Amino acid sequence: MDISRLLERYTGGDRRALARLITLVENRTPEVPAIMRELYPRVGRAMLIGLTGPPGAGKSTLGDKLIAAFRAQGKTVAVVAVDPSSPFSGGAVLGDRVRMQEHFLDPGVFIRSLSTRGRHGGLARATREVVHVLDAFGHDVVIVETVGVGQTELDIMGLAHTTVVVLVPEAGDTIQVMKAGLLEIADVFVVNKADRDGARRLKNELEVMLHLRPAAAWNVPVLLTEAVANKGIDDLVTQIVAHGATRRASRTAENDARDRVVEWTEILRDELSQRLDRALAGKSFTSIEERLRAGDLDPYGAALEVLEDRDRLRVLLGGAG
Ligand SMILES: Nc1nc2c(ncn2[C@@H]2O[C@H](COP(=O)(O)OP(=O)(O)O)[C@@H](O)[C@H]2O)c(=O)[nH]1
Ligand SMILES: [Mg+2]
Structure with a gap:
């Protein structure tokens, strides 16, 4: 397949090329670094919003209302759902699907779910790259939805400019919020x-908890919403935009520089580990494996044999199978 032709179509605003590029990134094809390098100069214009919280809290419903609110302002919006139970990935009740159809037909909205199946690591990196691809395409807003449970999800939220944590009264345990x-x-x-009992109490608890922290440039607000009824959405949009402005005002060139270095090390670590996996799956180390199997060589000796052999390392780093 011709990557440069695909990138050309993508740059021209072709949504099918966009979808195809995302699939390549998601499947971790060896061309990913070369693809990302082409896009990178155009990355950094979109507003990146993270939506996280327990399953069923209403993240997708809120995402849907945020799409509508930003569309009403004339902004284009992309959504990445890293949530196996998300309506976007087919875990929806029919009503959700029908509701989303409206956005599916809107050329100013692009919705994509990322599969979490069969992934060891690298989900945070893949998500970041998908977000880069959507950003560089020219979307004004990119929303990332994850289930707020583990370290991977926290890592994913690290890429958002503004992270919105969605809670519900029935899960109204502030200790869990701290623990997670x-x-x-x-x-x-x-x-x-907020139409349910206990919403105001949870809001109060969260505010007390937030007050215990040292004062900062941004005071984390606690908002009440009723996503289904579209209540509180305008206020949410206002706070997201306000946070973005505060963040931009306090960010330094040093923050950006540090982020670039961190991203570079993540890319290198991940690419090297993928190259190793490909080399191990191929025939590069067949003789070592055979001697290991026969017991003629121990695992440390086998590792050193590769690490101390420049020719073998070159094969490995070259990414050949
Ligand atoms: N009562 C009530 N139900 C809501 C509200 N927001 C969302 N829901 C419902 O909660 C369920 C889970 O919503 P969903 O957006 O899929 O949650 P997610 O798993 O966090 O993405 C759905 O049946 C929604 O219709 C709300 O404000 N009030
Ligand atoms: Mg969801």
């Missing part, structure tokens, strides 16, 4: 399903 590390990552708290 959500207090540290939240730029905006949303207590959704």
Whole structure:
């Protein structure tokens, strides 16, 4: 397949080329670094919003309302759902699907789910790259939805400019919020399903918890929403935009420089590990494996044999199978 032709179509605004590029990135094809290098100069214009919180909190419903709110402002919006149970990935009740159809037909909206199946690591990196691809395409807003449970999800939220943590009254346990590390990552708290009992109490608890922290340039607000009824969405949009402005005002060139170095080391680590996997799956190390199997060589000796052999390392680093 001709990558440069694909990139040309992508640059020309072809949504099918966009979808195809995302698939390549998602499948971790060896061309990923070369593809990303082409796009990179155009990365950094979109507003990146993270939506995280427990399953069923209403993240997708809120995402849907945020799409509508930003579209009403004339902005283009992309959504990446890294959530196996997300309506975007087919885990939806029919009503959700029908509701999303409206956006599917809108050329100003691009929705994509990322599969989490069969992935060892690298999900955070793949998600970041998908976000880069959507950003460089020219979307004004990119929303990333994850289930707020583990380290990978916290890592993914690290790429958002503004992280919105969505909670609901029935899961109204502020201790869990602390344990899950959500207090540290939240730029905006949303207590959704405010039509249910306990929403105000949860809001108060969160505010008390937030007050215990040292004062900062941005005071994390706790908002009440009723996503289904489209209540509280305008306020949420206002706070997201305000946080983005505060963040931009306090960010230095040094922040950007450090991020670039961190991203570089992540790319290198991940690419080297993929190259090793390909080399191991191929025939590069057949003789070593045979001697290991026969017991003629121990694992450390076998590792050193590769590490101390420049020719073998070159094969490995060259990415050949
Ligand atoms: N009562 C009530 N239900 C809501 C509200 N927001 C979302 N829901 C419902 O909660 C369920 C889970 O919503 P969803 O957006 O899929 O949650 P997600 O798993 O966090 O993405 C759906 O049945 C929604 O219709 C709300 O404000 N009030
Ligand atoms: Mg969802």
